Amino acid sequence: MKKSGIFFMLLGLVLFLLTACNQETASDEEGETSIFGEGIEGATELTFWTFQELHTTFFADAVNRWNEEYPDRPITLRAETYPYDNMHNNLLLALQSGKGAPDIVDIELGRFPNYLQGEPQLEPMNEYVEPVIDTFVESRFNIYAKDGVYYGLPTHVGATVIYYNKEITDAAGVDIDAIDTWDDFVEAGKQVVANTDAAMITLETDDYWSYWPLIKQRGSDFFDENGEVILDNQINIDTLQFMHDLVYVHEIAELTPGGGHHAEEYFGYMNDGGAASVVMPMWYMGRFTDYMEDLKGKIEIRPLPRWEDGGNRSAGAGGTGTVVTNQSEHTELAKEFLAYAKLSEEGNIALWKVLGFDPPRWDVWDSPEIMEDNKFYQYFNDDIFEILLDIREEIDSIHITEKNPLVQQQLTTNVLNNVLRQQSQAAEEALKQAADEIRNQ
Amino acid sequence: MEPASMPKQANVPLRKKRKRNLFFSKKVAPYVFVSPFVLSFLLLFFYPLLNGVIMSFQSILPGQTAFIGFSNYERVFNPTFYRALYNTSVYVLLTTILLVCVPIALACLLNSRMMKLSSVFRAALFVPALTSVIVAGVVFRLMFGESELSLANHLIGFFGIEPVGWRYGAVSGMFLMVILASWRWIGVNIVYFMAGLSNIPGELYEAAEIDGAGVLQKFYHITLPLLKPVTIYVVTLTVINGFRMYEESFVFWENSSPGNIGLTVVGYIYQQGFQMNNMGFGSAVGVVLMGIIFTISIIQLKFFGALKKE
Structure with a gap:
């Protein structure tokens, strides 16, 4: 009898404490006003x-x-x-x-x-x-x-650019301004991997920002201008294969810790100098300034490497x-x-x-107010808008249809994971399967 | 006038009495007492259920809702649905085994006279049930991170095992969901079983001891059979909760797990209904799930003999 008395008192106390905690978290989940x-x-x-x-x-x-x-x-x-x-x-x-x-x-x-x-x-x-x-x-x-x-x-x-960690590329003896094509990028990557502890680049498997901008850059997309599924066309297959090869053939890329470039794990990894570069749209700058403070002054923004001579150096994303x-x-x-x-x-x-x-x-883009110093210029290089004006004509429009949520689902659950992480499917097989599933919906 | 008013006067207390009788009558009282349940059931369960069934025959878009016959149901049985059903079934099986066996053993331990500080342990084991899954899930996610510095990988590192990408494999993914659910619900089930144990008369054990029964014999021949009603209750609850599971998967992968290793049937409903804006189809999956849970519960109750009249 006495024992159960203590038991219920303890239980009561714990309940009280936890409901108090829960109330706080509950208001967090409801959102902030x-x-x-x-x-x-x-x-x-x-x-x-x-x-x-x-x-x-x-x-x-x-x-x-x-x-x-x-x-x-x-x-x-x-x-x-x-x-x-x-x-x-x-x-x-x-x-x-x-x-x-x-x-x-x-x-x-x-x-x-x-x-x-x-x-x-x-x-x-x-x-x-x-x-x-x-x-x-x-x-x-x-x-x-x-x-x-x-x-x-x-x-x-949402112009996609590449963010280099100049501290790492300098240590590896790589000149980032000499990187013009993806082939150059691979060569530079080998140098980085050989001379430093860092990877050249990280690739997402839980999100599609490492993939969509690259196929868009080559003039492809998930859908064509008539809304037909072209997810499994040759450009898309080649691009995915290229990503696969970066990890397993050239061995210069790592899969993003945490699965995506918005994961806590990644912020910590990148902040500690885990990788020499990342491909993300311009809007990702805010994540650097807010979540990766140690990289201040070390990150340089450049246009994406080209796929071929005269090819586009950017793509709109997100x-x-x-x-x-x-x-x-x-x-x-x-x-x-x-x-x-x-x-x-x-x-x-x-x-x-x-x-x-x-x-x-x-x-x-060239107005004086834009050129005024702010925290982004202090964190990154000064010529951000000159780069943007330079690549303005190279930012192709994406095609959006009502099946886009479905593509996102297919890529982030099956395609990127099976091809890049598990290696259980070849790029062509995975994309064909996903494309068929989308066509059948 | 007089004679007419006489019965009226007599009538007043009588009507009052009848009113009072009606209120206190044994025939009406049960209905009054169950009415809150019935009303809330009708309003919160039956109405949505009915609406869900209707919606499963519709294509629902703002301003363009139309009946489309069985075409939602025709699409339900696809590979992704089977994958979700498979995940859910494995999860149900594992959690049912774990959440019955472990709590029985722990409840017996806590109930035994040899146990010191049992009240502290009882409280401690119950605490996880009070935390929110989301909060616990965030902690679990960090504990089972993929880096070699995460707690789980650090621990298995002592045994010379390579770091595991817990969230990316089918087996380890299932392990994460089951371990989170078990951690949360073991305490609750212990409370059920302890209540059951306290109802077993001590004389039975004494008699068995006189007959020379050992600990295991007592457990198999007295404890287990007499705990049967509680066990049936716990199993039914665990199975139904298992089929309804969604949060345990959500905290690890949100809405898209690699290769759908964490997709549950309810997760599939959510994904189709809200993410893909396909509420009719989501409802159809929901109706199918309801059928599955109903069938399994009936089979299980029949199997345990719970539907027989005593």
Whole structure:
């Protein structure tokens, strides 16, 4: 009797402690809310959802500028950040059921096609997009459009570049400016592996940023311009085979620790000088400055090596389309604010200054504000935008269809894993199998 | 007027009485008591279930919902579904064995008079059940990281075993899910079995001891048979929970595991319904899963003789 008394007391204590802990974590999982432009009389409140906390800082900046410029129509923005899946699923259900959606929301490219199926529950932005589209990298609007109606406003160009750890390449005696083609890259890689402890490059298996930009660079894609599956064409097979060979034939590449370039394991590995380079889009800069602080001043950005003479040196990859939903009570205001935030020159300069993104409006790329010193110039090389202007014509548009989520699924579960990690399938076999599965859906 | 008002007056207390009778009547009371359950069941289970069945015959898109007959069901039985079903079945089998055998043994140990500090152990073993799977999963994921510095790889390193990429192999992946589930649920099952043990009269053991029975004999001939009702309950619960499992897989791989080694049936529903925006198809998989769980539970209860009238 006495024993069980102690038992229940202990249990009670533990329960109490744990519920206290659980409450804290519960609120974390529900997402974080910040309110911008608070305390202005007569301000209209708009809600904004995002899956990437960094993006809220950009909107905080936009709200401040808007409220200064239009004091007669002030805005309070309630920004809520949720985990990636959580946010996209909640939004899907809210739009499906007709209740609970925010005014403005960030939708990631990989999921965007889901929201264009059926009758899109999003507001057309054509009246704001059409007047300025000539000054933008136009392809960035087409990926968020359906039947000529533009729904999403782009956040960046997503130009893919290569980030070299100059400390390692210098130690290996490699001149990164002499690397012009992927063949040069392989030779340089052998030198790095021979002279240092680091690998030349890491390849993702849980995500597709090591693969998609490379096939796009060679003019291929998952779908052609008519939406037909070309995932298993020769270029894609050769590219995947090339990645395989980097690891197992040339032995200069490693599979990314943690599976992808957004894994905690990778940040630690790269920060400790694990690899001499990484291929990622420009928007990855923010991850370097925030998660790999020890590499400050050591990372140099360069265009991708070419596949052949005169070939492209970059490709657009990834993206976030910000939309206004049809459930907004202040549709016109929300649309106008969103256009102000993302289509104006100041907005595009802020995309660079606040987030380190390559703004989709290219006529600001050589403006003086862009050239002002900031944390990205301090971390990386100074000629980032000169490189960007140089490769502007070489950034091809990706083709997005409603089956893109399916491709992502196939690549990250089967193809990349079977070919690169398990080596249980040849590149051709794996891609053919995945392509057939996508065609049959 | 007088005579007419007389019965009315007499009527009032009678009606009151009947009202009170109705409230206190033995016939009505049970319904009143079960009504919260029935209502919540109808609202929270039956309505969604019915809707799920209807949705499984539809193609659902905003503004374009249409009935499409059996075409969702025609696509259900594909290799990915079988892979998910296979994973789930293996998981159910392993967790059922582990979560019955280990807790029985531990419960007997904790119940024995020889055990010192048993209340501390009881509490300690129950603690994992109170943590959130997500929190525990993050810790497990770090413990079983692929680098040679992770706890698990460090430990097996002492035995000269090479570091393992735990999250990338089919066997080690299943091991991760089972170990996480076992770690969490063993404590709960111990509590069930201890309750069962405390209901076994001590005289039985005394009598057996007089007859010269050893520890193992007592366990096989007294403890196990008398724990049968609890065991049936625990097995049923573990099987159903196993088929519904999703979090244990989610914490290790989120939504896409290499080669689908971590894909469960519920994970497949989630993937198809939300990630691919294919809610009709997801519902169809859900209906099939419900059929499977129902069939297995019936077979299992029949097998244990739980459906027979005593």
